[in-house]
Amino acid sequence: MFKRDVKSIKDLVMQNLRVNGLETPLLQKRVVDAWPEVAGETIARHTLNVFVENQTLVVRLSSAALRQELSMKRDYYVALLNHHVGAQVIYHVRFS
Secondary structure, eight states: OOOOOOOOHHHHHHHHHTTTTOOHHHHHHHHHHHHHHHHHHHHTTTTEEEEEEEEEEEEEOOHHHHHHHHHHHHHHHHHHHHHHSSSSSOSSSOOO
């Protein structure tokens, strides 16, 4: 009898993405897509643009007051977004 090395499809797909250098862009896209859900409906309505640049999530907001308030919760959003994605993707959030 022989032992089979059984792997799940998820593990195989993630391994393939990692080998081809596509895992990080996929995770960054998931962080960007998670922003409206994590931030909430009210904040999402005032969000103009969201993108990742050098492991920093950049969030452009339409309200200066909201930008100031969210700046005080940067670490909270970093932890929440990384937890939502399931990996350490971003290290900072910049509100502009």
